[in-house]
Amino acid sequence: MKYYIFLLFLVVLLQINAQVVSNPAELQTAISNAKAGSIIELVDGVWQDVQVSINVNATNSQPCIIKAQNPGKVFFEGRSNISLGGSYIIFEGVIFQNASGLISSNDRIEPVIEFRDTSNNDCEHCHVRNVKIDTYNGTSSQEEDVFKWVIIYGAYNEVSYCSFLGKNGVGSIINDNHNNSTPDYSKIHHNYFADRVPVGGDVNGLNDQDAIRIGVSSRSLTDSFTEVYDNFFNNWAGEVEIISNKCGSNKYYNNSFRDYQGTLTLRHGNNTEVFGNYFFGNNNPFSGGIRIIGEDHKVYNNYFQDLNYRKPSGSGSNTTGALNVSNGKPDSALNEYYQVKNVQIINNTIVNSDYAIRVGTKTNSTLTLAPENVLIANNIMLNSSISAFQEITPPIGTSKYEGNITQNGNWDLTNGTNSNQTVASGLLTSGSDFYRLPLGSAAINAGIGSFSFLTKDILYGNREVSFDAGAEEYGANGSVGPYKATDVGITIGFGALNSLAVGQLNFKKNEIKLYPVPSNGVLNLMKSNTIIGDVKIYDALGNLLYTDIINTNTAKIDISHFSSGVYLLKTNKAFSRFVIAQKS
Template identity: 55%
Template sequence: MNNRILILLLLLLLVCNVHAQYVTTNTELTNAINAATAGSTITLKNQTWTNVQISINKNGNLANPITIKAETPGNVFFEGVTNVKMGGGYIYFEGVVFQNPPASVSTGTPLIDFRASSTDCNNCKVTNIKIDAFNQGASQQTSVFKWVLLRGANNEVSYSSFVGKHGVGSIINDNRDSSNPNYHKIHHNFFANRTPQGTSAVNADNDQDAIRIGSSSTSLSNSFTEVYDNYFYNFSGEIEVISNKSGSNKYYNNTFENYQGALTLRHGNNCEVYNNFFLANSNPFSGGVRVMGENHKIYNNYIEGVRSRYENGSLSNGVGGINIANGRTDGVLNGYLPVKNLTIVNNTFVNCDYGIRIGTAFNSTQSVAPDNVIIGNNIIFLDAVIPNASSNRAIQVVTQLTGTSSKYENNMKQTGNWDSFGAVTATGNIDVISGLLASGSDFYRIPASSDAIDYGVGSYSFLTQDILGGNRETAFDAGAEEYGAAGTKGPYKLVDVGVKVGFGASGTLSISEKVKAPSNIKVYPVPTKDELTVSSLNKTIGTIEIFDITGKLLLKTTNNSNMLKVNVSSFLKGIYILKADDFKSRFVIE
């Protein structure tokens, strides 16, 4: 090797050492942040870090971001008085678990803030993190404490888990204190086990949502944020699971399961809600989509088991499968602006007490009827006994639609009632005696003999695929699904947490190797409750280890046969990883 090549290699090594910092203490972390430049990677040692307060105001670039990450995702824990502030550009933060908050949390300081030293973060990313019950103390439940505060533009929150939020404050919030567009991406996250603050029923206080995009003051400007492929499970806080308060946002491919509240288009215009699964599990005060504002499109959604009544049995005017509100006459931005030019097509409603609700209001100031609304090609299906059956509605018309473009067209129902459509154009709306839908493994599907096949009408440029990702035919079906289109998407389930959505699903596991399960070894049943069976076709199993999703070893045992039964009844519900020699497999305990 000649001297020139040797010098070049030494220079390259020096550059690499400058950009890669392995830190083991809070002081070393602060020094590494102060010295960081574009391309720097700061790696946090696997350990519990106490009272970490990160503030970084630096600029990376697309090719060379500044990254702060866990040595092994899930083995770095931030506890105590801790927060992360990011300002500048192309700052990435990943792999950390937040847990064990102090007795008193500073509610004015978000846990993660996309602003540092008055500088917003742009093109920044928080990914593969977990926030686990990092809540205020009991005396602070009504003080707003936000977990993630988005600012700036072109930022991303992805593949993260937000579990056990309690008290007032959004989990992810973009206040939008200016009218500039944001272009944020919020995707593949897991939101679970939120409970309403205090002892009151759901909806006692506002600001208990999972995601809020915008505020009333800037709601008439466009954000262009996309919220997709997220999973909301066992979630109860207020009427707004997602609160839209800005324009031109898209909400798609999300799953809501066992929840209360609704995806609410509270303020703003020109939004799209499509390809979402709402599986309310008959929870009181649950809905699909709640609508205010102009030029929205709601299509290809599957909505099952919503209940429009509170826990005490009284009817709420705020929820339902799709709830279209009346507007106010005063036009104030924080009020209920009238609904105009709304398109609701090709949605499927199953066993909902109220499917589509039109012209609801909380008080007499909401007197402006929805104007120019198209309601077409929707399926409303009932095959379950629902309480208060005499007052249930497939389509409830509280206030008649106005506008020459308003129409009810080719909607279908099996069982249930719909109200009079008045003088509004109504064609092709039919009752089907039987066979409209059939129960499937995850949701109700269109069977081969269904009258929904080819029953869709109208020309909608956005309606190119169905909820499962299959292509729509020229002669397309009613409802969210296109029969025979062979789409492969479906609702997320608990077994997908850590695999397709949430912490650990980004491809980096909490234990170093990727999960793999050879065909000669099987783990079943999945999900399980009490006992897990591990079997091998052609060899003894040997030693198995079970880890939780953070990589903590929970069980280790050895077996010299080709079948082993493992008692997991003492494990908590959640996602686990089983390792045996040359394979790994995730499993779920329900």
């Protein structure tokens, strides 16, 4: 909703406050003079070799905005890149394509978008959105040079509603460097990642070919508090790690993976949550799920289907399986394998996959520390062709397996112990896109334990007190399903922000009267004939600042605590802009 509101705000604001530029020289002049509240619009057309470094300290209520005048009709080509430094900068609406003349220095190519200016000033509260980077690659001789498309520095930054297509060569698409030990609070959401090709066609080859990497091993024991959610990964092959988590206290949720190779890997760091994600491997070799290393993670409400644990060569892999709990290395260095400890893996659903759950996997002979204090509970598994539950290294401490249910699959558990059970039929039924719980399933009301974080199911229906095993709660009627190709440009990826705004633009401006404007203390509202109803006030970035229900046709709102700037007031069927004057 905040993005809808922000777009409505821009519809009004941009008409009166935008500077239009038509070539790189004019753009550079506008950027040199930019300040809080500046809005720079790029005219339609091909822009060649655009290299921009901006440092502006704008504000929450008056961001600095650089945008395509018409999103999707501005093309940055050749050797083009954007560097953002300062605060509250928004960059949007541009397509990067037809790269040429990219320069390698020390086996690295400068990123396409960087949240740091050329003087190494980080960005904070900056937002890149509604941008497409399409097959923007170096030459074949540069494919082993590190070329990261987006690098995030600083704090409270966002990348959203973007499409990243056809990446090849070494380098993450989005790399949050977590470049110091302070939290990042980054948000990466509603993006589309598709059609990556690994170097030499070998998904088991070179590292650093992931879609998203959060953190770095040298600072992996510090917290980032980054959230990666509502992204779609499609037709993807890079390396074993599609997402590589390398720091602590992050969240990965509501993401969809289709027709891919690799895993979401908790490689370093602790206290991360992975929930509500969908994995459809399409039986591709080397298609895994969630790989778990480190401490205090929670992995729940995830769905996995048609995963194939083999490498493209046909040999098996220790890094795959729907849920893969690794062994650790004694006295591990920061860039090696820390022991798995105090991890909860609960209420996941796994269908038609070679290996469902694997415990104590190894990638080499030095990984001898078994997982410790691991709870694996209430997971359901259908048609595991090799093993529903494989215990390679028995876990230690208070580790426990309970309430897990399988149908048509062998496992290393004892039926009847800790309510682990196999059933002959009726566990799941095929739905339009994924397997669902049918009436009478053994998973209904079969959940064991109590988990404060397990309040919703994968579809965001409410969990009952007597909750079900697996990712879904039968009859909860949630509606947050997996993303499909038809969602691209509609609810996720480049163009979606425009599509989402269309319905909202039917709101009628000025059906509600606000006065005085500018205001510095009290805002008066008046609506003819009907009550005002639901009222919300947003700042220029779409942050909700005030909400109330007013059952009269006039009202006064105290806004004396708001800072100067432009705001948007919205009711059920109307919106209006108002300004708070600079305070003396």
